[in-house]
Amino acid sequence: MDLSNxxxxxxxxxxWAKMLEKVERAKADYHAACKQERSAQNxxxxxxxxxxxxxxxxxxxxxxxxxxxxxVSRCREKYDQALKEISENNDRYQESMSAVFQRCxxxxxxxxxxxxxxxxxxxxxxxxxEDSELPQIYDEFRHTVTNADHNKDLKxxxxxxxxxxxxxxxxxxxxxxxxxxxxxxxxxxxGFSVDGGIMLVNQQRINDDVPDYIENxxxxxxxxxAPMKNNNVExxxxxxxxxxxxxPPINGSNxxxxxxxxxxxxxxxxxxxxxxxxxxxxxxxxEDSEVLTDDGRPGVRVxxxxxxxxxxxxxxxxxxGETFEKLEDEDEQGWCKGRKNGRVGLYPANYAExx
Numbered sequence: 001m002d003l004s005n006x007x008x009x010x011x012x013x014x015x016w017a018k019m020l021e022k023v024e025r026a027k028a029d030y031h032a033a034c035k036q037e038r039s040a041q042n043x044x045x046x047x048x049x050x051x052x053x054x055x056x057x058x059x060x061x062x063x064x065x066x067x068x069x070x071x072v073s074r075c076r077e078k079y080d081q082a083l084k085e086i087s088e089n090n091d092r093y094q095e096s097m098s099a100v101f102q103r104c105x106x107x108x109x110x111x112x113x114x115x116x117x118x119x120x121x122x123x124x125x126x127x128x129x130e131d132s133e134l135p136q137i138y139d140e141f142r143h144t145v146t147n148a149d150h151n152k153d154l155k156x157x158x159x160x161x162x163x164x165x166x167x168x169x170x171x172x173x174x175x176x177x178x179x180x181x182x183x184x185x186x187x188x189x190x191g192f193s194v195d196g197g198i199m200l201v202n203q204q205r206i207n208d209d210v211p212d213y214i215e216n217x218x219x220x221x222x223x224x225x226a227p228m229k230n231n232n233v234e235x236x237x238x239x240x241x242x243x244x245x246x247x248p249p250i251n252g253s254n255x256x257x258x259x260x261x262x263x264x265x266x267x268x269x270x271x272x273x274x275x276x277x278x279x280x281x282x283x284x285x286x287e288d289s290e291v292l293t294d295d296g297r298p299g300v301r302v303x304x305x306x307x308x309x310x311x312x313x314x315x316x317x318x319x320x321g322e323t324f325e326k327l328e329d330e331d332e333q334g335w336c337k338g339r340k341n342g343r344v345g346l347y348p349a350n351y352a353e354x355x
Contacts, residue, residue: 016093019086023170026082030075034175037068083172090169098163105154105162112150119145292337294344299325302338302352316345323355 044061047053123142158164292314302325304318316324316338324340330349338347 013093013097016086016089019082019089020170023079023082023086026075026079027173030072030079031175033068033071033075037065037072038177040065040068079172083170086170094167101158101163105158108157109150109154112148112153116145116148116150292344292346294339297327299327299339301355302326303355304352306351308348308351310345314345316340316343316347318347318351324352326352326354 040061044058044065047058047061120142123138123145126138155164301323303323304320306318307320308316308318310317318324318340324338326336326338327344328337330336334349335346336349336352338345338352
């Protein structure tokens with residue numbers, strides 16, 4: 001039984017929600033009127049001590065105070081009327097909502113009871129308490145499940161999130177003054193503006209010191225688990241140059257030379273890692289393992305243009321003329337992912353062409 005749509009369908013909920021919106025609007029209007037009245041009174045009080053103002057200006061300020069006082073009185077009446085109207089419907093609203101909530105409680109009681117019975121059934125199936133090492137574990141399991149009381153759980157939920165929660169019906173809120181003193185701008189001319197607005201003299205932005213960071217999900221990095229010394233890197237680079245039996249022409253019509261892969265060893269600490277051996281290096285190794293994962297999807301048949309002997313374990317050796325499958329297109333470093341004889345690895349993108 002699905003009760004997710006029962007609350008919006010209650011007849012008492014929609015009218016009460018409209019009344020609540022009316023109360024909020026009336027409160028906002030009343031507070032705004034009080035603010036205007038307070039501002040007009042301050043202008044009138046300050047103007048009384050200024051001998052440079054003419055009688056007409058003083059009369060305008062007095063008229064404005066009287067008008068603001070009338071607006072406050074009118075908004076106060078609307079506010080009180082809205083509160084009275086919603087108060088008369090509070091009991092009906094609470095009764096209707098409580099009826100649906102109790103149906104939800106009954107449904108939840110059946111669900112919790114079902115889980116308790118199923119867990120006790122699992123406990124009965126796993127009858128391994130005769131093992132000398134397991135009795136304590138299963139005794140604690142049975143004790144925990146047996147002591148579960150759905151009535152207490154439902155009562156707790158009712159008191160904290162349901163029908164038993166303390167009510168906070170809308171009540172009259174008196175206007176609280178936001179500014180104690182309104183200081184006149186020193187650069188303004190003598191006299192007071194009848195409008196009595198507040199001038200914004202400074203605006204400061206915050207939270208602009210943190211630069212935006214956009215992660216590139218397509219970038220593929222190949223980083224080893226342990227660094228190598230420089231002499232080993234040079235020896236490996238020399239052996240890689242000797243391993244290619246036939247070099248492709250450079251700047252020729254048949255293609256370009258093999259792209260250089262990103263160095264897999266580094267003696268420097270990643271700036272984002274901060275010297276933490278359990279930081280990003282572990283994530284890079286996980287990314288490397290994901291690159292060479294064979295998900296079984298079919299690839300595109302390609303033919304090797306040149307011979308290539310692998311220099312690392314994650315690469316594929318190629319012989320000129322043989323065919324294999326390309327699984328992914330060329331990455332930023334000039335390497336493609338392929339499958340040959342059931343093995344997945346990397347090979348230079350310009351060493352093969354589609355069949």
